[in-house]
Amino acid sequence: xxxxxxxxxxxxxxxxLLLWACIHVVLGFLxxxxxxxxxxxxxxxxxxxxxxxxxxxxxxxxFVANLGIRPSVAPLAAGLTTAGLELALLLLxx
Amino acid sequence: MAARLSIELVRKAFGDRSxxxxxxxxxxxxxxxxxxxKNGCGKSTLLRCGMGLQRWDEGSVFVDxxxxxxxxxxxxxxxxxxxxxxxxxxxxxxxxxxxQAVRKGVxxxxxxxxxxxxxxxxxxxxxLSGGERRQCERAIVEEAKPRFLIADExxxxxxPRERQGICxxxxxxxxxxxxxxxxxxxxxxxxxxxxxxxxxxxGTTHHLGTTAEARAxxxxxxxxxxxxxxxxxxx
Numbered sequence: 001x002x003x004x005x006x007x008x009x010x011x012x013x014x015x016x017l018l019l020w021a022c023i024h025v026v027l028g029f030l031x032x033x034x035x036x037x038x039x040x041x042x043x044x045x046x047x048x049x050x051x052x053x054x055x056x057x058x059x060x061x062x063f064v065a066n067l068g069i070r071p072s073v074a075p076l077a078a079g080l081t082t083a084g085l086e087l088a089l090l091l092l093x094x
Numbered sequence: 095m096a097a098r099l100s101i102e103l104v105r106k107a108f109g110d111r112s113x114x115x116x117x118x119x120x121x122x123x124x125x126x127x128x129x130x131x132k133n134g135c136g137k138s139t140l141l142r143c144g145m146g147l148q149r150w151d152e153g154s155v156f157v158d159x160x161x162x163x164x165x166x167x168x169x170x171x172x173x174x175x176x177x178x179x180x181x182x183x184x185x186x187x188x189x190x191x192x193x194q195a196v197r198k199g200v201x202x203x204x205x206x207x208x209x210x211x212x213x214x215x216x217x218x219x220x221x222l223s224g225g226e227r228r229q230c231e232r233a234i235v236e237e238a239k240p241r242f243l244i245a246d247e248x249x250x251x252x253x254p255r256e257r258q259g260i261c262x263x264x265x266x267x268x269x270x271x272x273x274x275x276x277x278x279x280x281x282x283x284x285x286x287x288x289x290x291x292x293x294x295x296x297g298t299t300h301h302l303g304t305t306a307e308a309r310a311x312x313x314x315x316x317x318x319x320x321x322x323x324x325x326x327x328x329x
Contacts, residue, residue, distance in 0.1 A: 063183070068170040
């Protein structure tokens with residue numbers, strides 16, 4: 001698989017997962033906090049993994065690494081933000 | 095102590111296929127070191143492993159004699175700059191953004207941008223030709239003022255005039271004290287100004303010495319340079 005195909009596949013997978021996560025969070029919000037704590041860990045982990053894979057092959061990741069910036073900060077931040085949002089939305093009905 | 099970066103005794107296998115079998119390469123302050131070898135011999139893999147962009151099975155990186163982790167962000171803080179063969183520029187960003195980033199946030203406009211890319215500041219890489227991209231990359235690398243430059247095939251897809259521009263830039267960096275490590279196949283250009291040649295064959299490296307010594311190396315001429323060089327007498 002070429003770099004471009006991989007990038008497109010990862011981008012599509014990430015978008016699909018984010019959409020699924022959004023729907024999951026809305027449904028979880030509507031049905032109360034019992035929608036599954038596992039998802040709080042699972043969803044952000046998968047998002048972080050996909051973003052990390054995407055970062056690995058991107059030119060921007062190498063460019064910012066050349067400036068001394070760790071690209072893995074981006075997926076970590078994305079993962080933590082997703083986790084925070086989900087947690088907040090799951091706790092809101094309480 | 096003079097600046098020195100070395101990537102040593104790297105081993106790397108893809109499944110059953112062993113690509114690097116204890117390969118080593120280095121760069122020293124004020125010198126241009128050439129890493130030459132046939133396509134697929136492992137040059138880019140060796141550099142990527144040393145920069146931490148690809149996992150190795152075994153190996154070491156030393157900067158100024160100190161053992162360090164193969165990790166580009168950490169190496170960058172020690173003055174290392176890696177110019178990959180697939181290009182340096184982010185597809186999402188403008189040339190101006192890249193220049194501003196290497197200038198650590200100092201605003202860039204047509205008045206203070208390097209001449210070679212002043213007209214491209216608002217453009218993204220995909221809006222430029224391959225040669226124009228190389229031209230901008232060269233300017234960005236020079237602006238970064240690295241202590242160690244690791245350039246993987248910087249002359250690829252550059253027109254003759256730009257090839258000369260890149261060679262001049264590499265020479266300028268070395269003259270200003272940087273340690274420059276370069277790979278490529280444009281031997282006519284590269285052998286003219288390099289100080290040291292390392293030849294890579296089937297995952298192993300051989301230090302050939304100066305460019306004159308490399309040109310005099312019969313096996314190197316026969317197996318790598320080919321053409322007329324291969325036919326010339328060993329003496």
